[in-house]
Amino acid sequence: MVQYDREDLASGRVRWTDLTPSEWRNRDERGIAELKETGIFQPFEKEYFRKDGSRVPVLLGGALFEGRSNEGVAFVLDLSEQKRTERALQRSEAFLAEGQRLSSTGTFSWRVATDEITWSAQLYRIYELEIGVPVTLELIRTRVHPEDISLIEKMKMVDQARAAGNDFEWQYRLMMPDQSIKYLYAVAHATRDENGQLEYIAAIQDVTAARLSEEALGKIRSDLAHATRVMTMGEMVSSISHEINQPLGSIANYGNAARRFLAAEPKRLQEVDQALAKMVTEADRASAVISGIRALSRKSQPERVALHIEELIDEVLALVHRELVSRQVVVRAEFGEELPLVRGDRVELQQVLLNLVTNGADAMSSSSGSRALLVRAERSEQEPDSFVDVCVQDSGIGIHAGELDRIFTAFYTTKPAGMGLGLAISRTIVEAHGGRLWAEANNDGPGATFHFTLPAAA
16 A cells, blocks of 8 residues: 555664654554553544655554453555545535536425425525525425415325326426515426335526516517517508598598488488498498507507407408508408417417518519419418418519528518518517418419418417
């Protein structure tokens, strides 16, 4: 162990005391005193110098032979490998602790039979509890948000978990003493110890920063989507005014006709009734246009409900009808048979359709040929589950192959006066609804086709 030869010691050039570093000599003296008093000395750790000046950690112990006061036996165990293992373990534990701190992830184990819970230091910090305080389910409940207490019961898994021992994950909130909220995400893995007893090993991550960033990003996207809707409505103001003025003019004409029928002798009451009925129809028509405008320009939280995609398409085409007529665009709508309802926000999906339809009209504005716009809804054949596919196909200038994906990048635009936000926002809306939005060049003629899918409502 110490790399000396027997002759080095026998010659007297090296003494055993020379092999012991000075800081360990007092421990040697206590061992000798203990040996003289009791005949044995308890094993203790120390170090020896090697011949090259390095040190070797050892475990030293010994005892006198029974009946003899000056003879005995001692053992010296080389602890080098054990110390290397301990240092590696300590380093690994330090890495783990630092990794948990940097990722805001704590760990715990829970023995189901005894409700014994062991937490990592980081988990104590996440819950803002004193490290080392005994953890109980009751203590955990004091930190859980009142609305999420039921999730802690899920964590306990009461009867089902104790019997089945399934892996599980859950999300919940903490209500801290200062009334601030923390958002946590947990994953638990069920194991069995040597006695077959169920134990959960779990990781809990504090995702508050990510959650708040996600909410802030969602608000920014919502504000941006609202701004683009308002801009689109502003660009269509002349067409919208016509859509409102036309039924208002009809109402005035029918009203004047009704007055004439009443003034006639004999009074033409049947014609009056017909004129009044047409006035109501035109008033409803104007009201529908105004309601559509108000819905698109209103700033509100998304509301996911079951919708008829056919109705959405009809509403948008009615809103832009005058605009398309003024551009000499011929529109055709086609619907597949027995289309399922889709789940989504009416205003957001109208915004997507409005953007795709107006983009198609813009793409055909410089076309000298026919300007045909097709809007079709059918069951999707490209999705594995039940989806509805909506496509908007134009006969315009088309899209170069290299631009098919770039056009969905924010602020990328091929229009001289465009901002490049419409398609980027539309893709964000569709993906938030669980669908996809993409573009293709037409194979059988000029122009391009935009597709988006929406999952069917359950």
